[in-house]
Amino acid sequence: MATTTTSPMSAVARRVARRGIVQHLIAADEASLGELQALLATLPICATGRVFVEVPDASWIGALDVPGRMTVSWLDRSRRTGRVGSGRSCHRGEALARAVNAWADEMMCADDDRTRVFLLGGYLGTADIVDHLGEHLGRDAATLHVPAEYGLA
Known part of the structure; x- marks a missing residue:
């Protein structure tokens, strides 16, 4: 008996697929803010999608120049917990991986x-995202833009 790990398509995802829109999913952390800004500067003004940025605390949150059809979500680690039921604080990459995987x-x-x-964030969060996209959504790692030094693609 085969089981599927993909969820039913949301109404928004159906509209995007029907219109043939290519959306963008961008994940970054405090160490990659410069790379993030450079990437955002290269996107067309009509780009759509989501940007997730994980930071240590609210003092890192600032304005990003993104196309009008993109949404930015700041993930403040100091206000989040680690793995469910662990009682621990959120480690670098955990909030980013949870948010990106849920959106995906x-x-x-x-x-x-x-x-x-x-995927511009640190290794651990990026590796979790790459694994999730491959295992649950069948996405080939070669289609993902990740830092070459991570050896994930």
Whole structure:
């Protein structure tokens, strides 16, 4: 008996797939803010998608110049907990991986999904995201933009 790990397609994901829009999923942390700003500067003004930025605390949150159809979510580690039930504080990469994986499960479920994925965060969070996208959504790691030194693609 085969089981599937993909969830039903959300209404938003159906609209995106129907219109043939290529969306962007961008994940970064405090160590990659410069790379993030450089990447955002290269996107077309009509780009759509989501940017997740994990930071140590609220003092790191600031304005980012993103295309009007993109949403930025700041993930403040100091206000989050670690693994469910552990009682521990949130480690670097945990909040980012949880948020990106949840978004991907909802928005990247079409068979012909062409979302452009840029993972700029630290190794552990990026590795968790790459594993999730491959195992649960069937995404080939070679289609993801990750730092070459991580050896994940």
